[in-house]
Amino acid sequence: MEFALATPDHEALDCRLPARQTMPVVVASPHSGSNYPAEFLAQAAVTLAALRRAEDAFVDELFGAAPLLGMPLLAARFPRSYVDANREPYELDPAMFEGPLPRPLNHRTTRVAAGLGMIPRVAASGEAIYRGRVPAGMIEHRLDACWRPYHRALSALVEQTYARFGGALLVDAHSMPSSVSNLGVRERDSRVDVVLGDNHGESCAPELVECAERWLAARGLRVLRNQPYAGGFTTQRYGRPAVGRHTLQIEINRALYMDEARHEKLPVAGVVARLMTGLLEEIGNRALETLLPRPLAAE
Secondary structure: OOOOOOOOOOOOEEEEOOOOOOOOEEEEEOOOOOOOOHHHHHHEOOOHHHHHOOOOOOHHHHOOOHHHHOOOEEEEOOOOOOOOOOOOOOOOOHHHEEOOOOOOOOOOOHHHHOOOOOOOOEOOOOOEOEOOOEEOHHHHHHHHHHHHHHHHHHHHHHHHHHHHHOOEEEEEEEEEOOOHHHOOOOOOOOOOOEEEEOOOOOOOOHHHHHHHHHHHHHOOOOEEEOOOOOOOHHHHHHOEHHHOEEEEEEEEEHHHOEEOOOOEEOOOHHHHHHHHHHHHHHHHHHHHHHHOOOOOOOO
């Protein structure tokens, strides 16, 4: 029996499928999008450069070899400061909006308190993004235009992978500012290069996390688990190891591959991309060994 992945076709998404899926892995990048709607920029009280600091810039490129390894890759084209796909759909600050709200909002979270809901209130610098209140109708508009298409596509890829292999690993790919935990190029001895998030052991089989940690550490990278990032909505929604669905969040220190002030890739970015390719191949092979409860269907 031949399994074919359905292609999510939507202007808000970049979905790159392998010629044939051979690994039980899906790679997703919810925060690398950089298509800024004109109406959003017109509302913004901060510069485009300030908005772009929230991007997980170039992460979709760092993991761009996934389809060549037999894994689908899904990336959001919309920017994180417009819609954050790693939040619950109604995880919002009601004080941001003007007009009737669509439903009771989940506003009592630490992320909303920090101004980082599904529609963020603040830029990475902490400055308010909007000049005034946002029309409440924007909530459903942005959910329909960005959030829902992304999660429909991601859910479909995960479920199709599970149907083919009897198990699925979602790699949720991110980057982190070097300023987090005072990390920086001049502090090589103390800097954290990669943070692996498994929702404190709840979203992914330990052997898969350990495999990633060992492989990265063996190549000289300093790796932490769940500090300061354990995972967000994606790990909580898709990471259900008890039913064969695993999610591992990977956060890469931006100082490894980009000039954060200029928002430009460094020459060494190609080396980091090759490292991520090797990591995907390693955990993909381990997932084949670990996740499959039954032989693959004959083709």
